[in-house]
Amino acid sequence: MILDIGFETMPREDLEAIVLRRLKATIDRVYANVPFYRKKFEENHITPNDIKSLEDLKRIPFTTKEDLRDNYPFGMFAVPMDNVVRIHASSGTTGKPTVVGYTARDINTWAEVMARSLAAGGATRGDIIHNAYGYGLFTGGLGVHYGAEKLGASVIPVSGGNTKRQVVIMKDFGPTILTATPSYALHLSEVAEEMGVSFEDLKFKFGIFGAEPWSENMREEIERQLNLTAVDIYGLSEVIGPGVAIECHEAKKGLHIFEDHFIPEIIDPGTGEVLPYGEAGELVFTTITKEAFPVIRYRTRDITSLNPEPCICGRTHIRMNRVTGRTDDMLIIRGVNVFPSQIESVLMEMDEVEPYYQLVVDRKDNLDTLTVLVEVGERLFSDEVKHLQDRERKIAKNIKDYLGVSAKVKLVEPKVIARSQGKAVRVIDNRKI
Amino acid sequence: MRAEQISVFLENKAGRLAEVSAILAEADVNIRALALADTSDFGVLRLIVNDNQKAIQALKNRGFTVSKTDVVAVEVEDRPGGLHRILDILHQAGINVEYMYAFVQHSGKNAVMIFRIDPIDEAIKILQKNKVTVIDGSKVYTM
Numbered sequence: 355m356i357l358d359i360g361f362e363t364m365p366r367e368d369l370e371a372i373v374l375r376r377l378k379a380t381i382d383r384v385y386a387n388v389p390f391y392r393k394k395f396e397e398n399h400i401t402p403n404d405i406k407s408l409e410d411l412k413r414i415p416f417t418t419k420e421d422l423r424d425n426y427p428f429g430m431f432a433v434p435m436d437n438v439v440r441i442h443a444s445s446g447t448t449g450k451p452t453v454v455g456y457t458a459r460d461i462n463t464w465a466e467v468m469a470r471s472l473a474a475g476g477a478t479r480g481d482i483i484h485n486a487y488g489y490g491l492f493t494g495g496l497g498v499h500y501g502a503e504k505l506g507a508s509v510i511p512v513s514g515g516n517t518k519r520q521v522v523i524m525k526d527f528g529p530t531i532l533t534a535t536p537s538y539a540l541h542l543s544e545v546a547e548e549m550g551v552s553f554e555d556l557k558f559k560f561g562i563f564g565a566e567p568w569s570e571n572m573r574e575e576i577e578r579q580l581n582l583t584a585v586d587i588y589g590l591s592e593v594i595g596p597g598v599a600i601e602c603h604e605a606k607k608g609l610h611i612f613e614d615h616f617i618p619e620i621i622d623p624g625t626g627e628v629l630p631y632g633e634a635g636e637l638v639f640t641t642i643t644k645e646a647f648p649v650i651r652y653r654t655r656d657i658t659s660l661n662p663e664p665c666i667c668g669r670t671h672i673r674m675n676r677v678t679g680r681t682d683d684m685l686i687i688r689g690v691n692v693f694p695s696q697i698e699s700v701l702m703e704m705d706e707v708e709p710y711y712q713l714v715v716d717r718k719d720n721l722d723t724l725t726v727l728v729e730v731g732e733r734l735f736s737d738e739v740k741h742l743q744d745r746e747r748k749i750a751k752n753i754k755d756y757l758g759v760s761a762k763v764k765l766v767e768p769k770v771i772a773r774s775q776g777k778a779v780r781v782i783d784n785r786k787i
Numbered sequence: 788m789r790a791e792q793i794s795v796f797l798e799n800k801a802g803r804l805a806e807v808s809a810i811l812a813e814a815d816v817n818i819r820a821l822a823l824a825d826t827s828d829f830g831v832l833r834l835i836v837n838d839n840q841k842a843i844q845a846l847k848n849r850g851f852t853v854s855k856t857d858v859v860a861v862e863v864e865d866r867p868g869g870l871h872r873i874l875d876i877l878h879q880a881g882i883n884v885e886y887m888y889a890f891v892q893h894s895g896k897n898a899v900m901i902f903r904i905d906p907i908d909e910a911i912k913i914l915q916k917n918k919v920t921v922i923d924g925s926k927v928y929t930m
Contacts, residue, residue, distance in 0.1 A: 730796045730829075730852050737794035737856045737903070738885055739824045739831055765829050767798050769850045 357473040357505070358466075361614045362669045369670060372614060374408055376642035381405050381414075384648055387432040390425055391650060411617065411640065412628055416651045419452060422592065427453040433646050443491045444591045445684075445691040445757065451491070454591050455646040461500065463643050467612045468501025468597035474610065474667070475585040476560030476603040477531045479506030484529035484558075486538055487565065488514040488689065493595030494565050498533045501597060507531070514538065514689070517545045528557045532582065535689040536563040536572055540720035543579040558582040560603060564589065564596060566686040567677055573606075586676060592652055593639045599674055608661050608673030615643045618674060619651070620660055623681040634659045636681050637674065655682045683781060685715060687722045690759045694780045697726060697761075700752045706733040706745070712771045717785040724761040726753065729768050788911050789857040790924035791839055792901065795832040796852040799825055807832060807846065814845035819928065820901055822888035833888070835860075835901060837928045857907055860890065860927045862897040862920035870900065873919055877904065880913045892930045894922060899930070 356362050364372075381402045384391040394415050395401065404410060422430060427450075431438065439458050443451035456464065477483060483502045487494030495513055502509035510529055512520055520542060523529075532539060539561055543553055561580060564587035576584045588609050589596035598616055599609035611618050616639050620629045623636040637654045641647075657680065661673045685692045694713055701707045710729040715722060728734070728749060736742055746763045753761045771779070797803045804823070811818060820835040836842045839855065846853045863869045877884060882904055890899035899922065904910040911921055922930075 732852055732854060735794070735796050735852045735854050737792070737831055737833060737854060739826060742796075742829065742831070743826065765796070765798075767796060767803075767850065768852055770798070 355473045355476075355478060356668060357470045362470065362610075362612075362671060364614075364670055366670055369613060370408060373617060373642060376614075377408065377411065377617065377640065378402070378405055380640070380642050380644075380648050381650070383645075384432055384650060388430060388648075390421065390430060408617070411619070411651070414651055416621075416626065416638065416653050417649055418653050419592075419655070422452050423450055426450050428455065430649075431455050431646055432648055433457055438646050442493045442496075442591050442595065444493070445693060445696065452592060454493075457645040460594075460644050460646050463615060464497060464594050464597060465500035465504040467594065467615055468497050469504035470501075470612065471587055471597045471600035472498070472501050472505050472507065472531070472533075472562065474600045474602045474669075475531075475562040475587065476583060477502070477505060477507055477562075481531045481559075482508045482510065482527060482529040482557075483531040483533060484510050484512060484520070484524060484527075486512055486514055486520060486532065486534035486542070487596070492689070493589070493591045494535075494689065497589065497595035497597060498562075517542060518549065521546045521549050521551055524556055524558075525551055530557050530559050532558050532561040532580070534561070534563060535565045536568040536576060536584075537566060537688065537717065537720050537722060539563055539576050539580060539584075540572075543576075544719055553579065553581040556581070560585065562587050562600075565689045567679075569676070588674065588677065590654060590656075592647075592649055592654075593641060594644065598639070602665065602667035602669060604667040605665050607665075608675050610665070610667075610669045610671040610673050613671045616641055618660060618672065620658070621653075623653075623657075631660050631662045634678070637677075655680050655684065657681060685713070685724075685781065685783065687715060687724050687759050690757070692724070692757060692759055696757055697753060700756050701728065701749065704749065704752065706731075707749070708734065708768075710768070710771050712779065713781045715781070715783045715785055722785065724759060726750075726761045726763050727766045727771060728763060729771060730765045731768060734765070788859070788915075788921045788923050789907060790835065790860045790901070790922070790927045792856045792858045792903070793834050793836065793839055793842055793846075794854050794856055795834070795846060797823075797825075797830045797832055799828055799830055803830075804832070806849075807851070810845050810849050810851075811836065811842055814841050816842045816845065819892070819930065820888060820890045820899075822886070822901075824886065833886075833901075833903075835890070835927060839928075856903065859902045859904060859907060859911055859914070860922040860924070861900050861902055861914060862894050862922060863900050865893070865896060865898045869898070873900075873914070876913060876917045876919065877902075877910060880909070882906070882910050882913070890927075890930075894920075894930065899927075 440456040489495030585601040589598040708731040885903040
């Protein structure tokens with residue numbers, strides 16, 4: 355179902371006129387209210403008046419995650435804190451998280467695009483939505499929640515974890531839509547099977563999965579095991595959260611980006627040059643309706659391509675293909691963004707730990723596992739096993755406390771971690787996605 | 788009256804122990820006593836050898852993490868209750884034994900046990916007061 359026929363199927367020409375008007379208004383506002391943007395514009399001898407067409411967007415420099423970190427926590431906000439009604443945060447590249455804020459109108463915008471997304475994925479106001487995205491600082495849970503209420507569906511705010519209880523709820527409440535990370539969806543089906551519950555007897559029709567990379571093979575497996583139609587959803591907190599782009603269940607071929615709110619570009623991550631449609635590169639977003647935390651040409655580090663072909667569903671908004679990788683070393687583990695540098699800073703804070711470590715990521719029973727190999731140098735070593743085990747536990751606890759991700763810590767002998775040309779190989783990702 | 792033990796960190800995988808014994812053999816180091824404590828992932832090998840310096844150097848050169856720990860070598864009467872007497876003395880004094888293991892050689896008619904205890908000096912004092920023979924390190928290495 356198309357929730358907002360007016361905007362979602364608008365002829366391109368009319369859409370572009372609205373996009374340009376909104377872009378100009380956003381540029382005016384960030385220039386006036388965010389010192390970071392004003393400085394960047396001035397350094398590049400640009401004023402808001404220079405942005406006359408959508409083509410002119412190219413002239414504006416990019417915004418990066420480092421810029422957000424430099425302005426931590428609220429320096430990028432374009433409204434006074436009085437007008438901010440919600441704050442979310444996600445992993446930054448170092449110890450500090452990336453902080454985003456929303457005005458009441460932003461929350462409404464987010465609910466709007468998320469409601470559109472749920473509708474595109476097959477949900478209607480008569481549905482019961484089992485929302486297994488985590489609630490909290492992570493935007494997944496609350497993003498889907500507000501969208502579901504906006505749509506008028508019944509939402510079960512089950513959040514992540516407690517899988518057995520979730521299976522009981524799925525059986526007893528009869529939800530018809532599942533929202534979760536794709537790996538958690540598969541995990542749910544396994545736990546259900548162990549409990550003697552078959553998805554064929556449940557009422558699910560559609561599943562809307564995202565927050566981590568997945569593949570067509572995984573889609574087939576989810577659809578078979580969970581007996582539903584699976585679509586991909588995309589979003590990131592810096593842009594708004596989930597609901598930036600969604601696959602329509604009719605085509606299941608690329609995700610429509612809600613262009614009346616977000617302008618996508620694909621760039622060459624090396625040169626920064628804008629690439630033509632169809633070519634793979636780094637996805638860049640400019641928000642054009644957000645008040646509290648607008649971003650101008652924000653580099654997502656996600657690699658994908660854009661597809662301008664008309665879609666059978668009738669939406670005129672451009673589609674992005676599945677995200678195929680990252681231009682940085684960010685890992686997504688059970689929906690949590692993890693940078694190796696964050697693990698490094700946790701380890702470096704512990705005096706006895708040497709700067710040699712390696713992250714091994716596996717997928718066991720459809721759940722991601724993170725193992726942190728830590729070399730035992732003289733400072734970490736003890737002749738007593740219990741002390742070594744205490745240290746393992748302490749490292750694991752610190753990682754959990756700072757990053758919110760559970761890791762198994764494994765002590766290894768020195769020089770076990772391969773050093774290529776003097777530089778250690780930090781990440782081994784064994785997941786077959 | 789302390790003796791010095793060397794401890795080696797080992798990953799729990801095939802051939803690691805043999806690697807250590809080969810390195811020590813090559814370095815012409817004689818192992819006097821040893822004990823291995825392990826978990827599912829790693830182990831700590833504790834050794835009393837005839838030449839600590841040589842052993843540590845050889846192992847470090849081959850990339851092993853090695854440490855030195857002070858332990859106590861104690862003569863234990865080779866009869867029922869011999870070990871119990873010593874543990875009882877330490878227990879009465881409120882001293883905790885972290886771990887212990889047996890020495891291969893006898894000292895006369897007595898067995899020899901290696902104790903890792905803390906506080907070590909207090910333990911030695913109490914043992915000696917109770918007429919337990921504590922063997923000096925220099926003697927242990929060449930026994």
